[in-house]
Amino acid sequence: MSLKEKVEKALESVRSQLQMDGGDVELVDVSEDGIVKVALTGACGSCPMSAMTLKHEVTNAIKRAVPEIKEVRSA
Numbered sequence: 001m002s003l004k005e006k007v008e009k010a011l012e013s014v015r016s017q018l019q020m021d022g023g024d025v026e027l028v029d030v031s032e033d034g035i036v037k038v039a040l041t042g043a044c045g046s047c048p049m050s051a052m053t054l055k056h057e058v059t060n061a062i063k064r065a066v067p068e069i070k071e072v073r074s075a
Contacts, residue, residue, distance in 0.1 A: 003066065004030045010065035011038070014057050018044050025058055034070035036062060050074075 001009075007030050018024050023044025028037040038058060040050050047053070051074075059072040 003034075003068070006066045007036055007062055007069065010062045011058070013065070014061045017057065018042075018053070021047075023047065028075035030069075034068055036069055036072045037075040038072060039075045 004027070008027055011025055011027060015025060018040075021043055023040060023042040025044070026039045026041055028039055030036050038054070039045070040047075040054060040058075044050055044053060054072065054074055062069055062072055
């Protein structure tokens with residue numbers, strides 16, 4: 001399984017929570033050096049709490065599932 005596929009699978013674990021609030025997360029890029037870029041969309045894209053959602057929910061889910069990821073950034 002590629003690094004990108006692992007990250008996509010990790011995002012599936014948080015996607016349902018985001019969708020319940022009218023939002024979603026989109027994988028933009030996974031670099032070879034372990035940097036992931038994601039975009040919060042829908043209600044999550046304009047939510048004042050989006051930075052916390054990215055840091056706590058999305059980043060933690062990715063790093064738990066794919067420990068070789070070094071950083072998760074907003075695209």
